[in-house]
Amino acid sequence: MASSSGLDPTLPLEAFKNDTIPAGGDSRLDNLNVFYNASGRHRVDAYLDGARPPDDSRRGLFLLWAREEEVCAFAAVAGMFAAITVALAVGAVAERGRMLPCILYMFIWTTLIYDPIACWTWNPAGWTYLLGGLDFAGGTPVHIASGTAALAYSYMLGKRRGHGTQELNYRPHNVTHIVIGTVFLWVGWFGFNAGSALAANLRAVMAAVVTNLAACVGGITWCLVDYRLERKWSTVGFCSGVIAGLVCITPGSGYVPAWAAVVFGACGGVACNYATKLKYFLRCDDALDIFAVHAVGGFVGNILTAFFAADYIAHLDGYTVIPGGWLNSHYIQLGYQLADSVSGGAYSFFGTCLILGALDFLGKFVPVLKLRVSDEEEILGLDDVEIGEFAYDYVELTREVGIPDEVDEGLSTHSLEQHAEAMGVGHEKNQESVDSSGQLAQWAHGRHSTTQSLTRTYSTTQPRRARDEHRFDMGKEGKGNFQLKTPKGTRDWSGTDVVLREQIFSTITSVFKRHGGVTIDTPVFELKETLTGKYGEDSKLIYDLADQGGEICSLRYDLTVPFARFCAQNAVQNIKRYHIAKVYRRDQPAMTKGRMREFYQCDFDIAGQFDPMLPDAEILRIIKEVFEDLPGWKGKFTIKINHRKILDGIFQICGVPEDKIRTISSAVDKLDKSPWEEVRREMVEDKGLDPEVADKIWTYAQLKGGKDVIEKLQSMPEVVANESAKEGLDNMALLCSYLETFDVLPSLSIDMSLARGLDYYTGVIYEVVTEGSAPSVSAKDAAAAAAKKDKKPKKKADADEDRSNDPTVGVGSVAAGGRYDSLVGMFSGKPIPCVGISFGVDRIFSITKARLASSQAPSLRPTEVDVYVMAFGAGKEFTGMLPERMSVAKDLWDAGIKAEYAWKVKPKLQNQFKAAEGGGVPWAVILGEEELREGKVKVKEMGLESGHPEKDGVVVERGRLVEEIRERLEGRRLPVREKET
Incomplete structure (x- = not known):
């Protein structure tokens, strides 16, 4: 447990009172910070995270009574810890969560979840602090809390549309941005870990050293694990490993020696790499692997701190005294770390579920508070629906438009007008010269209507010569040296x-x-x-x-x-x-x-x-x-x-x-x-x-x-x-x-x-x-038979x-x-x-x-039409009954029955039967003038033999024609698909 060594941390340190600079010493017995004597340094240390029990009116709720610059500085540091923690937690919102309830959640979560965990971890009156837990820079308050909150958010939101199928592509959106972001985090982490010493002393220096070392080892370890599995050196894997190493070293950065940082980085890289598979076991959609890297990495860091915490490292600031970890034979420290980790993770997970459940319940009455966007909005994308800006238009347009070779060679000196002319597309605006493909993409933005034209122009620029080479003259009778046919080895199907x-x-x-x-x-x-x-x-x-x-x-x-x-x-x-x-x-x-x-x-x-x-x-x-x-x-x-x-x-x-x-x-x-x-x-x-x-x-x-x-x-x-x-x-x-x-x-x-x-x-x-x-x-x-038949050698067969x-x-x-x-x-x-x-x-x-x-199976029908609608009549008075035929066909189509009729006003009955037989149509509906006047039509099964009782068809009521046809189709004997032998 961290405690005072008898020095007043509010008083400035003084260098050793001798005439020589010490060459070294035991940090547990001597104050090694001989070169540091800043007057306000340790006053900041007194105002640890949260509301400390006041001993005068200037202490207490430090932000309300702050009158000194050190207190304001610490307030800014503590605020950044809270901000980065909740920012990590909302990584689970990716691609499906609404922004407004997410912002409300961030404020509520920071107040009700993060602040209590930070208080019990770092406040001298907190139960974890009093128990003896060691967490220098936020293993539990920052990483375990944010990781378990992200897991809870993932469960509450549900999986993204298409999760678990090939519809979702898990490739990184932009590797360059990943590298830049990792560099920013790496540098910023020194502020969190080394800055947690709250003073410019040797403990802060040691925290910076172990932070950098764990990050390097974590990145290399993740790369090695990925290489073993995939035989590729992954840039994204290295970046992930760096973050895993930084997370893992966070709780122990002010407690462990430099050599232990190698163990932290290696264990963090391996554990977090394999933890990325946990989402499949847990059946959740943690889109950014926040739980795998931060919750698991923070837990591993807390446990390793129990093993490698050293009292002489903690006392490098000149006043902190701890029993140490297993290096100091203080074995109960493992229990303290487990208690801290489990309690923080459980409080964050279940607290997050309650907060999100309440917001989603309110969303039933206030739709804007619903946690998740609709399926349609998810398909459109949150950039479009929630933000109104388009992150990837540049990439897609440059892929779609491209640059032809003749334009690319002179891109730095040609104007956009000249490019457009070279591509067969004229433009009136933007006469300025272009010196980069980025400006060309910017020009293309907003001109979506020209994209397809550009693409078509590129695809037809090259083959013009080929078209010229294959000109031919078919002549008046269509004869010439060109043979109209399909290429060898292909055929038309009909x-x-x-x-x-x-x-x-x-x-x-x-x-x-x-x-x-x-x-x-x-x-x-x-x-x-x-x-x-x-x-x-x-x-x-x-x-x-x-x-x-x-x-x-x-x-x-x-x-x-x-x-x-x-x-x-x-x-x-x-x-x-x-x-x-x-x-x-x-x-x-x-x-x-x-x-x-x-x-x-x-x-x-x-x-x-x-x-x-x-x-x-x-x-x-x-x-x-x-x-x-x-x-x-x-x-x-x-x-x-x-x-x-x-x-x-x-x-x-x-x-x-x-x-x-x-x-x-x-x-x-x-x-x-x-x-x-x-x-x-x-x-x-x-x-x-x-x-x-x-x-x-x-x-x-x-x-x-x-x-x-x-x-x-x-x-x-x-x-x-x-x-x-x-x-x-x-x-x-x-x-x-x-x-x-x-x-x-x-x-x-x-x-x-x-x-x-x-x-x-x-x-x-x-x-x-x-x-x-x-x-x-x-x-x-x-070959032998051919040689016997014809002794003359034949030329080699054409490959075609x-x-x-x-x-x-x-x-x-x-x-x-x-x-x-x-x-x-x-x-x-x-x-x-x-x-x-x-x-x-x-x-x-x-x-x-x-x-x-070669079998007796029924012949195949070239069409699937079931009914052919015909008209019968003779003489000049015969109208062809086209409206009546169309009406019958419409009724059959409405009933889902496949039907056809002749596209002639006055078709001959013989031609209608011939068309039906040629298409293999099994049934005919024959309209006669007398039958229609009586409200009746004739239904005939095609292909019946002479003497069959229904050879000439049966007359049915026009009103139940559809029902009659459906009954006959359903009762009609299905053709035998094969002949059994």
Whole structure:
């Protein structure tokens, strides 16, 4: 406990009365402040925080009776402590709290929460002070109080809209501002910690030393922790660590020696770093991590003070005496510190809840006092709704507008008028010259209407030459040297093909949603560096976009790498996502077999930390459900599965050099398309593998079948002795037990020749094959047959040639995927386990269409129209009954029934029937003049055979037409989706 040493702190100190300057001494016995003799210094010390019991009229409520400059100075210091504390506490208001109730809360909280805690901590009559608690500069009053208040505010406000989803982006708003703010705080902290000595003495000096040292160590420690997790040196992490170190050292800054500050900084950096994850456990939205850094950091600092407080440090001011902490064998100090920390945190937390609860209750009667903005206001943003100013317009406009190369080179000398002319946009104002991009952004502010014009101008400036190069003259008859067609490997979609493809999309999507998938979308092109190095030998198939002087981009090759980039960029920790979109590969096309250069993929991926093989089992269950729900596929597909670690282990056992494992793996992956002799030749001749090693690989690659393959491999001593292979076999055995529960094993084939050529796979891999997936003839046999038929050598096939009729080309796998635990880590440095499946819709379409055509399944309808409204009549008196037809169509549409009618005033009945039959419309409503006069219409089912009792239709009342149609549609027999065999 701090107490007097017998010196009167109100009297000025005097230097030692001798003729020599002491070289040192024991601060507990001697006053070392020999160079300090300011007359008013210790008078300030007498007025500690709060209202001290007065001994004359000038003391007491110091702010009311203050007559001396020292007291006013201390009042300013104490006021700043209170201001910074409540400012920290309101960090939880970010992005969703109203300003007016927040301001009222700050005043009430400072008065009812902060002042009592500060009083019991620093006032000589306070219970913590009397107990013996040590808090030099505000571990409990400032940091624990503000951190727990922020936690309470977070709970009372509720989570931000979109919290816990990819909607919220947790990237820092502005790293430069973070660094500047950290520097300001770092410098200002010396005023709080060293200034808490309330005198220019050696204790203040020591407080400044330990404050700086703890901040440095805290920043470095946080960086090291982040680097271990993410393999990146984070500037924001260093700034966070500096603040953590400053918070942690605050309560002990006037009590601990310099070497202890290293421990404070290290412990604070580690504890606060991991504490930032507490918000997920506590299920709160502490947007700025106030609780993690300030409450946890303050608590750690209080506890460490109990261990490292030293009496000789406290007595550096010449009069403070404490029993010390564990360094002085004063072990009860830990209990005092715990009591101080817990009581301060609890009082602040529950007191804050009461204050905010009262304000929110009043908000029911006075809307401006409601704590939280509405959803609409939150979407608009508090800058716009509450402040009326826009913090980020500058950033967004400079991103949107950009500067073309020809303008950028002369930016310092061109006027805005000249820039506008260069971009094809004229402006009458602002003729002043510009010497910075900042002024250009300022000019753009307020001219939102020109932003899109600028963007369009930039995007069309470069391609003008290209347009000139492709001029052509079609001639009078439309003939010329230009062939109007789609690019190789692409096609137009129309008619029943679109209908079937939409059915496939709908089937796959329904399964995805059944398993809790949420959809995302990513750009159709990515930065080239994002895609580079992810696809192994297939990287040559990536479409690169032309370099037009900006970012180098490529069309996406698949949906997996963009998904990994999305997870890393948005700090997604776990998600079940599906994505249906087009991808692009410069492969040799085979259009009728679904091998195209532009095609759809339907991906389902699970990202996050889960128990082994559970997500993998669900992915395989999804595969089974999709193909059993698709028409014509039930019982006609096989899921081939393997494990990358088993495959790598087998390669190691066979003696494949480490640097050749990936290339040999891609060769093995061709065994489903080519015979072993061709694959062996590629391994030995093209890739330089020893022939004996290749033959050893073949002994393992032939293994395929059910889960007995795993049991057979587990019985081989050389396989289980390999660490990689053993781990893969254990995973596969566990997976098979789950798949047996999911009833997936009957559709499974464990195949040791399955390798999957993409580099990012790390665990289980699988693909789905069906009848027609493999080529009907091997390349070797096809070449021999061709040579026998025609001895003349043929030129090499064009890379753009359609190989639909090539017997050596099959459809290939119709779905494929696997586990890729390291791909996200390639972008963020922090690995996030992922597993997924990708369905090749165009290949599925090709096979499904062929199967439906060869079966007795009903033909597809090109439209979904259910009713065609017709008019019947003859002779000159026939009006076509257009208003009546439109009226019937309107009534059907109002009832949600899909209907059409002919867009002619007097249509012929034959043409109307022909249009209905061509669209596959099942029902017709026929209007006749006589029936209408009687208030009746005729309803006819299309396509009935002769002799059917309703072949000519049935007459119904016009008033119940909608009801009749609805009953017939609901009772109509649904078409059989597939023919069971």
